[in-house]
Amino acid sequence: MGEDPETFTQQDIDRSIAYLFPSGLFDKRARPLMKHPDEIFPKQQAVQWGADGRPFHFLFYTGKQSYYSLMHDTVAKVLAAEKQQVLLLSEGPVPQDTKPISLVGSRWLLKEELEELLVETISDHDYARFIQLMERLLSLPNCLSEKDFVQRYRKQLEIQSSKQQVAPLQYDENGVAYSTADGRRKTATCTVLLRDCGSGSISINGRDYLHYFPVLQDREQLMFPFHFLDMLGRFDGQCTVGGGGRSSQAGALRLAISRAMLSFLSEGQVESMRQAGLLTPDPRVKERKKPGQEGARRKFTWKKR
Amino acid sequence: MAAPITGLLKPWTPRLFLVRWSRYNPYYLEPEPRKELYNMPETELTTEQKEERELKAVRPIKATTNSTTSSVFNDPVLSKFVNMMMRDGEKILARGILTQTLESLKRKQVEKYHKAPQGKKAEIECNPYAIFHQALENCMPVIGLASIQKGGKFYQVPVPLTDNRRRFLAMKWMITECRDNKNRRTLMYEKLSQELLAAYSKEGNVIKRKHELHKMAESNRAYAHYRWW
Numbered sequence: 001m002g003e004d005p006e007t008f009t010q011q012d013i014d015r016s017i018a019y020l021f022p023s024g025l026f027d028k029r030a031r032p033l034m035k036h037p038d039e040i041f042p043k044q045q046a047v048q049w050g051a052d053g054r055p056f057h058f059l060f061y062t063g064k065q066s067y068y069s070l071m072h073d074t075v076a077k078v079l080a081a082e083k084q085q086v087l088l089l090s091e092g093p094v095p096q097d098t099k100p101i102s103l104v105g106s107r108w109l110l111k112e113e114l115e116e117l118l119v120e121t122i123s124d125h126d127y128a129r130f131i132q133l134m135e136r137l138l139s140l141p142n143c144l145s146e147k148d149f150v151q152r153y154r155k156q157l158e159i160q161s162s163k164q165q166v167a168p169l170q171y172d173e174n175g176v177a178y179s180t181a182d183g184r185r186k187t188a189t190c191t192v193l194l195r196d197c198g199s200g201s202i203s204i205n206g207r208d209y210l211h212y213f214p215v216l217q218d219r220e221q222l223m224f225p226f227h228f229l230d231m232l233g234r235f236d237g238q239c240t241v242g243g244g245g246r247s248s249q250a251g252a253l254r255l256a257i258s259r260a261m262l263s264f265l266s267e268g269q270v271e272s273m274r275q276a277g278l279l280t281p282d283p284r285v286k287e288r289k290k291p292g293q294e295g296a297r298r299k300f301t302w303k304k305r
Numbered sequence: 306m307a308a309p310i311t312g313l314l315k316p317w318t319p320r321l322f323l324v325r326w327s328r329y330n331p332y333y334l335e336p337e338p339r340k341e342l343y344n345m346p347e348t349e350l351t352t353e354q355k356e357e358r359e360l361k362a363v364r365p366i367k368a369t370t371n372s373t374t375s376s377v378f379n380d381p382v383l384s385k386f387v388n389m390m391m392r393d394g395e396k397i398l399a400r401g402i403l404t405q406t407l408e409s410l411k412r413k414q415v416e417k418y419h420k421a422p423q424g425k426k427a428e429i430e431c432n433p434y435a436i437f438h439q440a441l442e443n444c445m446p447v448i449g450l451a452s453i454q455k456g457g458k459f460y461q462v463p464v465p466l467t468d469n470r471r472r473f474l475a476m477k478w479m480i481t482e483c484r485d486n487k488n489r490r491t492l493m494y495e496k497l498s499q500e501l502l503a504a505y506s507k508e509g510n511v512i513k514r515k516h517e518l519h520k521m522a523e524s525n526r527a528y529a530h531y532r533w534w
Contacts, residue, residue: 275337
């Protein structure tokens with residue numbers, strides 16, 4: 001078929017199966033697939049007892065042997081850490097303010113993920129007790145030795161700024177760098193073309209921004225990304241905007257300008273823009289009217305009779 | 306954080322609708338628009354600020370509101386005051402009134418400055434923003450009253466107030482005072498500047514109202530043990 005067998009990834013397999021065996025079934029789980037059997041068949045526990053009928057694990061008769069053995073191990077570590085702390089205190093008081101293991105940047109495994117790890121079902125109460133015990137372990141000052149153990153049950157959170165898609169910079173025939181971006185807020189949509197000229201003039205729908213936005217607040221919003229990065233007079237902007245009201249058009253333009261500026265910036269500046277709230281599209285829209293009420297929240301006048 | 310992480314970054318409606326909810330998932334953090342904080346080098350940060358930075362790196366951030374900018378003239382207290390003065394969504398009018406108020410404050414103070422003898426000139430505050438903030442601080446009550454039901458009757462119990470609540474009460478009293486107790490011919494900005502100047506020198510109706518609240522709280526001191534929080 002012209003494909004390279006050396007670099008055939010799972011995505012290519014899925015694509016080929018969908019092409020070779022077109023399925024008219026609506027349910028995605030009923031369509032043909034070709035994946036590693038580990039991904040298709042759920043993990044099951046192997047047989048827990050030997051030929052003589054005696055179970056291997058000493059906690060088999062609890063019903064949830066992996067969960068209880070995990071709790072057993074964790075409690076042993078907690079007791080060991082407390083014993084060590086008592087020994088250290090008897091030698092001399094050591095004030096400890098800092099937490100040994102850093103919790104920022106990771107989260108506890110969810111109940112579903114823990115069940116997957118242990119290959120057995122646990123209840124919400126069991127999960128809560130497990131988290132409580134781990135927090136207790138982390139509260140002890142000399143738990144640095146158990147760092148690996150704790151990290152096994154924590155999942156790293158991904159750095160948010162890596163999700164930002166930065167388009168590469170484009171150059172027009174005069175060698176001037178430019179970039180385009182879109183923005184949306186409520187029902188206003190806009191496109192912005194930023195040119196690295198050095199003039200600082202912005203035209204919206206063919207008119208100067210001073211004429212288009214007579215209100216100071218809208219012009220402040222327009223200049224916010226430029227002012228934040230100290231690039232006030234550097235760019236030349238050509239914007240087209242439609243829909244919405246004056247405030248939502250200004251918000252849409254702000255988002256589009258911030259997105260267009262990403263291609264001119266370094267990683268640290270992109271992260272500061274994100275933390276300033278310039279790169280998040282505002283999800284607030286007009287709330288729908290509900291039946292039996294006059295508006296979204298306003299109820300009809302209550303009459304006693 | 307029960308929901309999977311990829312599902313959090315979309316416009317969200319809660320499973321159970323409480324009275325106050327927002328379109329952001331509670332996982333989102335508040336934005337920080339001031340640009341000086343991002344230029345600080347690593348050495349000047351305390352441990353809490355470093356931890357906060359690490360936390361912000363992994364969490365999504367909400368979008369900044371329409372009225373906030375990174376400009377030096379942007380003041381959260383003033384924005385809150387403008388929003389409270391606004392009626393029927395007319396932000397332009399409310400902001401215009403505030404600008405006129407600050408201008409008239411400046412004019413009055415500069416007039417006083419030029420008329421004052423040489424020795425007294427240093428005491429006259431000409432910065433309208435400083436006057437506004439000081440006046441608001443002078444109007445903020447220290448303790449408030451809460452209506453608590455005990456044995457079938459409602460008692461006014463003295464209760465500590467949070468900073469937000471105190472600021473809100475000060476602003477609310479200022480605005481109601483300027484709306485109600487003014488001559489039909491005086492404009493809002495005129496009356497507001499008069500009240501702000503009076504509050505700055507600890508006189509005027511708003512300060513009187515604050516003192517009355519304090520007196521009520523003092524007189525109801527006996528019921529303080531009815532508070533359970």
